[in-house]
Amino acid sequence: MTTIASREGLTDAEAAVRLVREGPNELPRPPRRSAARRVLAQLTDPLVLVLLVVAAVTTAIGDHADTAVVLLVVLGNTTVGVVQEIRADRSVEALDRLGAARARVRREGTVRTVPAREVVPGDVLAVAAGDVLAADGTVLWGESLQLDEAAITGESLPVEAHRPGTEVLSGSVVTRGRGEVLVGSTGPSSAMGRIAEGLVRTRSRRTPLQHQLAALGRRLALAAVVACAVVFALGLLRGEPPVLMLVAALSLAVAAVPESLPVVVTLGLALGARRMAERHAVARSLPAVETLGAVTLLATDKTGTLTEGRLRVAETWPEQDLDELARAAVLCNDAPAVPDADAGPGTDPLEAALVDWARSRGVDVAAVRAHHPRRGAVPFDAVRRRMTTWHDGGSDGGDDAVLVVDKGAPETVLPPPGTSERADHARRWAEDAATRGLRVIVVATGRRADVPGDGDEDADVGQGLDVLGVLALRDLPREAARDALAGCHRAGIRTVVLTGDHPGTAATVAAQVGLTGPGGRPARVAVPDGAGHDGDLLDADVVARCRPERKLDLVAGWQSRGQVVAMTGDGVNDGPALRRADIGVAMGRRGTEVARQAADLVLADDDLNTVVAAVDEGRRIHTNVRRFLAYALAGGLAEVLVMLAGPVIGVALPLLPGQILWINLLTHGLPGVAFGTEPSEPGAMATGPRRPGASVLAGGLWVGVLVVGAVVAALTVAVLVLVGDPEPRSAAFVTLGLAQLGVAVGLRARRPRGTTSPGPDWLLIAVGGAALAQVAAVTVAPLMALLRTTTPTPLGFAAAGAAAVVAGLVARLLARPRVIGEERP
Numbered sequence: 001m002t003t004i005a006s007r008e009g010l011t012d013a014e015a016a017v018r019l020v021r022e023g024p025n026e027l028p029r030p031p032r033r034s035a036a037r038r039v040l041a042q043l044t045d046p047l048v049l050v051l052l053v054v055a056a057v058t059t060a061i062g063d064h065a066d067t068a069v070v071l072l073v074v075l076g077n078t079t080v081g082v083v084q085e086i087r088a089d090r091s092v093e094a095l096d097r098l099g100a101a102r103a104r105v106r107r108e109g110t111v112r113t114v115p116a117r118e119v120v121p122g123d124v125l126a127v128a129a130g131d132v133l134a135a136d137g138t139v140l141w142g143e144s145l146q147l148d149e150a151a152i153t154g155e156s157l158p159v160e161a162h163r164p165g166t167e168v169l170s171g172s173v174v175t176r177g178r179g180e181v182l183v184g185s186t187g188p189s190s191a192m193g194r195i196a197e198g199l200v201r202t203r204s205r206r207t208p209l210q211h212q213l214a215a216l217g218r219r220l221a222l223a224a225v226v227a228c229a230v231v232f233a234l235g236l237l238r239g240e241p242p243v244l245m246l247v248a249a250l251s252l253a254v255a256a257v258p259e260s261l262p263v264v265v266t267l268g269l270a271l272g273a274r275r276m277a278e279r280h281a282v283a284r285s286l287p288a289v290e291t292l293g294a295v296t297l298l299a300t301d302k303t304g305t306l307t308e309g310r311l312r313v314a315e316t317w318p319e320q321d322l323d324e325l326a327r328a329a330v331l332c333n334d335a336p337a338v339p340d341a342d343a344g345p346g347t348d349p350l351e352a353a354l355v356d357w358a359r360s361r362g363v364d365v366a367a368v369r370a371h372h373p374r375r376g377a378v379p380f381d382a383v384r385r386r387m388t389t390w391h392d393g394g395s396d397g398g399d400d401a402v403l404v405v406d407k408g409a410p411e412t413v414l415p416p417p418g419t420s421e422r423a424d425h426a427r428r429w430a431e432d433a434a435t436r437g438l439r440v441i442v443v444a445t446g447r448r449a450d451v452p453g454d455g456d457e458d459a460d461v462g463q464g465l466d467v468l469g470v471l472a473l474r475d476l477p478r479e480a481a482r483d484a485l486a487g488c489h490r491a492g493i494r495t496v497v498l499t500g501d502h503p504g505t506a507a508t509v510a511a512q513v514g515l516t517g518p519g520g521r522p523a524r525v526a527v528p529d530g531a532g533h534d535g536d537l538l539d540a541d542v543v544a545r546c547r548p549e550r551k552l553d554l555v556a557g558w559q560s561r562g563q564v565v566a567m568t569g570d571g572v573n574d575g576p577a578l579r580r581a582d583i584g585v586a587m588g589r590r591g592t593e594v595a596r597q598a599a600d601l602v603l604a605d606d607d608l609n610t611v612v613a614a615v616d617e618g619r620r621i622h623t624n625v626r627r628f629l630a631y632a633l634a635g636g637l638a639e640v641l642v643m644l645a646g647p648v649i650g651v652a653l654p655l656l657p658g659q660i661l662w663i664n665l666l667t668h669g670l671p672g673v674a675f676g677t678e679p680s681e682p683g684a685m686a687t688g689p690r691r692p693g694a695s696v697l698a699g700g701l702w703v704g705v706l707v708v709g710a711v712v713a714a715l716t717v718a719v720l721v722l723v724g725d726p727e728p729r730s731a732a733f734v735t736l737g738l739a740q741l742g743v744a745v746g747l748r749a750r751r752p753r754g755t756t757s758p759g760p761d762w763l764l765i766a767v768g769g770a771a772l773a774q775v776a777a778v779t780v781a782p783l784m785a786l787l788r789t790t791t792p793t794p795l796g797f798a799a800a801g802a803a804a805v806v807a808g809l810v811a812r813l814l815a816r817p818r819v820i821g822e823e824r825p
């Protein structure tokens with residue numbers, strides 16, 4: 001049994017002691033891969049195995065120089081591979097930490113937010129609607145506390161949990177009310193922990209792009225094998241030694257396949273995720289980072305996203321004699337009687353605004369509540385769109401000792417039109433206030449003999465209430481939202497507002513933040529009526545009176561039309577739609593825990609512009625992967641073409657096996673990784689999104705690869721033929737290496753004129769280093785001996801330099817935004 005906590009909660013010191021004793025409140029993580037295992041995994045890669053075979057063959061024939069080169073390449077590849085993998089894993093772990101679950105606990109007498117992993121047995125959890133319970137425990141007190149335990153027990157109906165002593169389970173979602181829970185068990189011994197036990201968490205870390213690239217890699221490998229078999233056969237036909245040809249063919253196969261593709265992509269995504277985090281967007285998975293670049297539609301909620309989320313009562317109907325209205329508004333209300341910093345996200349800003357308003361009118365909220373103790377309640381929810389409470393009615397009600405107060409959206413609280421003059425008047429006033437962008441609430445009261453039984457509440461409030469008045473609340477539009485919508489518009493992303501609010505209010509707020517339909521036409525507002533979704537709803541720009549389950553339908557509908565949907569959501573019931581969306585977006589500060597945990601992207605600053613920034617990052621990553629792909633494929637192609645062309649021009653083996661591998665090491669190593677750091681193109685966010693599902697080589701990229709590969713090969717062959725060096729192979733070797741590096745420079749992102757990029761230019765640094773190494777290979781004696789090169793004549797060097805420039809210029813054509821960025825008007 002856990003020590004009973006006082007109202008103060010644990011002290012920090014006690015919590016720290018318990019954290020050490022009980023261990024962190026988290027599920028056991030799969031152990032990290034050890035360095036040895038990582039190295040082993042690299043060494044058993046099929047391409048490395050081929051290299052090891054080459055090493056065995058060269059050793060057998062006593063060709064120790066080539067063996068040394070091969071082993072150098074294996075060492076280089078393995079080191080780069082392992083380092084990249086570790087870096088990528090670290091970034092993912094850092095993201096996990098940033099996006100980790102949080103909990104509010106009472107410590108040292110105050111409620112504060114801590115990472116859920118620091119919750120210990122004996123802690124007092126403060127919970128409110130939208131929270132996910134961080135641990136198992138028992139309810140200390142609850143107001144209308146209701147939990148959804150579906151994730152744990154499979155029970156689909158919410159359970160009431162307001163009675164003290166009720167046992168509650170970690171992982172349950174608080175759907176209503178608030179309260180405090182004394183923590184019993186945490187971590188592996190909690191309900192969540194027991195479920196997780198025995199389940200190996202096999203979260204596939206492969207993204208769709210990685211899958212596509214893996215498939216591409218297999219096709220390329222096949223093509224390379226065929227090409228190498230041809231090279232081998234041609235060599236034999238010309239009477240070259242079979243062993244030499246075998247080694248050459250195998251080396252070529254290794255060089256032609258861009259084996260580092262998957263890891264370059266992972267690292268690119270991980271780097272991108274880190275940059276996103278610096279821009280306040282925490283991506284909770286690598287696939288999310290990639291998908292962001294492809295988003296075509298952003299569905300946003302209204303309060304707190306398009307508006308400030310700070311509500312204030314601006315107008316009332318009637319204008320006078322408001323005392324009874326004010327008293328009723330604070331009775332049917334869960335906000336604290338005095339503004340309370342501890343209230344947490346469970347406090348509804350609308351209810352807090354009503355309390356403020358009543359207090360400003362001189363109402364003593366605590367006294368009113370004490371005078372009419374609450375006997376029953378149906379809290380507000382997005383489906384009923386109203387809240388009802390029953391209270392002791394005081395002495396003036398005769399037999400009808402119970403006071404019922406109902407407040408909510410006009411159409412749910414007001415009787416049908418024509419029922420009463422007063423109600424019709426209220427309705428007209430409310431409509432008018434809504435079209436001015438105000439959020440409207442009708443309050444009605446009545447007398448009853450008793451509190452209704454469970455399940456009869458709705459029948460009870462259905463009739464005979466007196467309309468006390470209408471409150472209209474203002475929520476100022478956010479300037480930042482206007483910028484964000486303009487940014488989306490420029491980037492070709494359609495924006496749609498989904499809200500539970502009145503169509504008039506929604507339309508006005510949408511207009512205030514500059515939302516228009518496609519092509520700048522005025523926004524179209526739709527209100528769902530029956531079941532099923534029709535085309536109208538999917539084409540609307542504002543969907544008002546939209547229930548959470550309808551959001552799910554809409555997301556699915558858009559997706560079936562091929563849209564890639566990002567959706568912001570915050571409500572207790574938004575979880576399913578957030579999960580269904582390609583990118584679920586939650587607000588880090590204001591958002592509920594359940595929304596955060598369902599989301600793929602958490603905005604640490606609650607600013608919609610951050611979504612636009614994240615899309616920019618996503619597009620940048622995708623473009624950089626395409627840059628690397630173009631570079632690596634063109635290089636591999638050039639190498640194969642040179643080897644095929646050799647026999648035709650009378651050079652049986654234009655490059656020796658060791659030379660091929662050396663070029664492979666230089667060009668694929670650091671420059672490949674450095675592509676991931678290229679900035680986004682200046683105009684990347686001024687064009688449409690890429691076509692969903694398109695191949696990563698779409699937009700003419702593969703044609704470009706063929707052209708650039710052919711040009712690099714032609715330049716190399718030209719040097720081989722035309723430069724009359726004593727050893728033309730060395731000049732060709734330098735040319736092939738430098739020309740590929742020229743391609744890398746040509747494929748760089750454009751920088752906006754007159755700006756200096758913030759960080760170091762890693763690509764230029766990597767290319768510079770590789771170029772020096774390539775020159776060293778023909779000028780530094782030990783390397784020359786190893787690679788069997790000679791130093792080319794000045795003419796040979798000049799030709800190689802010129803080839804690099806030409807290759808770079810040709811690649812520049814490929815780097816035009818229209819091709820590399822798949823620019824779409």
Ligand SMILES: Nc1ncnc2c1ncn2[C@@H]1O[C@H](COP(=O)(O)OP(=O)(O)OP(=O)(O)O)[C@@H](O)[C@H]1O
Binds near residue numbers: 380498
């Ligand atoms: N606490 C409340 N008590 C009673 N009625 C409420 C309460 N909050 C909102 N309403 C009514 O229910 C309607 C829908 O509100 P809800 O909060 O579900 O909208 P929403 O989808 O969250 O809106 P948004 O997109 O602006 O965030 C409001 O227009 C209002 O009339």
